[in-house]
Amino acid sequence: MRLLVGLGNPGASxxxxxxxxxxxxxxxxxxxxxxxxxxxxxxxxxAEGKLGREKVLALKPQTFMNLSGVSVGEAAxxxxxxxxxxxxxxxxxxxxxxxxxxxxxxxxxxHNGLRSIDQAIGPDYWRIRLGVGHPGAKELVYGHVLSDxxxxxxxxxxxxxxxxxxxxxxxxxxxxxxxxxxxxxxLKNGS
Numbered sequence: 147m148r149l150l151v152g153l154g155n156p157g158a159s160x161x162x163x164x165x166x167x168x169x170x171x172x173x174x175x176x177x178x179x180x181x182x183x184x185x186x187x188x189x190x191x192x193a194e195g196k197l198g199r200e201k202v203l204a205l206k207p208q209t210f211m212n213l214s215g216v217s218v219g220e221a222a223x224x225x226x227x228x229x230x231x232x233x234x235x236x237x238x239x240x241x242x243x244x245x246x247x248x249x250x251x252x253x254x255x256x257h258n259g260l261r262s263i264d265q266a267i268g269p270d271y272w273r274i275r276l277g278v279g280h281p282g283a284k285e286l287v288y289g290h291v292l293s294d295x296x297x298x299x300x301x302x303x304x305x306x307x308x309x310x311x312x313x314x315x316x317x318x319x320x321x322x323x324x325x326x327x328x329x330x331x332x333l334k335n336g337s
Contacts, residue, residue, distance in 0.1 A: 147200070147202070147225060147227060147231065148197070148201070148202045148203070148227070148318060149205060149218070149222055149227045149233070150175065150235070151168070151172070151204075151205045151206075151207070151233065151235065152168035152169045152172030152173070152206050152234075152235050152236075153211060153234060153235065153237070153259040153260075154166035154167070154169030154170075154211065156206075156208040156209075156210065160292070162294040162295055163292050163293065163294055164237055164290065164292075164295060165237050165291040167236070167276045167278060167303075168206075168235040168236045168237065168259075168276070170303075170307055171235040171274070171276060172205075172235060174307040174308060174311040175197075175310065175314055176193045176195060176204045177311070179315075180195065181195030184206075187221075188205065188217050188220040188224065189207065189217040189220060190209070190221070191205070191206045191208060192204065197314060197315045197319075198318055198319040199319075200318050200319070203225065203227075205218065211258055211259040212258040212259065213262055214259040214262045215259075215261075215262030215264070215265050215266030216266065218234075218262075218263050218266055218267060219266030222266075229267050229268055229269075229271040230250070230270060230271070230272070232267070232272065233271070234263060234272065234273050234274070235276060235310070236257060236259060236273065236275065236276065237291060238276060238277050238278065239277075239280045239281075239290065239291065240277075240280060241275055243277055243278055243279035243302060244277055244306050245277035246275065246277065246306070246310070246326065247275045247326075248272065248325065249273055249275070250271070250272050250322075251269045251271075252273070254269075260273070272317075272322065276310075278291065305333060309329050309333045312329075312332050313326075
């Protein structure tokens with residue numbers, strides 16, 4: 147079993163924020179692969195489904211970003227899911243908008259959601275880093291991630307989310323490299 151976590155903040159006022167791209171990606175995955183309905187569990191919203199042959203739990207913590215680890219820790223411990231079987235999708239300001247990188251473990255790089263998850267389960271989970279671009283100055287970061295995607299962003303955002311949803315089964319069935327290769331092909335050719 148895998149735990150797929152999208153990071154974001156709950157509530158309508160945050161729904162279209164850059165910080166919520168993790169929620170958006172997990173919702174796209176659940177929709178594309180016809181997961182069951184979202185229900186409240188583990189201080190989050192949880193949906194169950196399959197990617198290929200593997201059972202997957204999709205989780206959107208409702209604890210606000212800075213306490214995401216509370217929700218992730220509860221779900222992981224209850225289902226006895228090891229960090230290596232957890233995939234967290236999150237915004238990344240150090241990547242250009244629309245770029246994606248995958249890595250296992252490492253530091254939180256100032257991301258409070260990752261820092262909270264590290265405290266709850268350790269750092270050895272997988273991260274799918276979804277680029278939202280950097281505003282150019284450190285003091286502008288907070289406002290940048292908590293602002294909505296612009297109309298210009300929507301040109302790359304929708305194809306990216308659909309591409310991630312289409313390619314993620316390759317991560318589960320084969321490898322992170324298979325996922326990034328498939329995603330690049332999907333984005334190049336259109337989904």
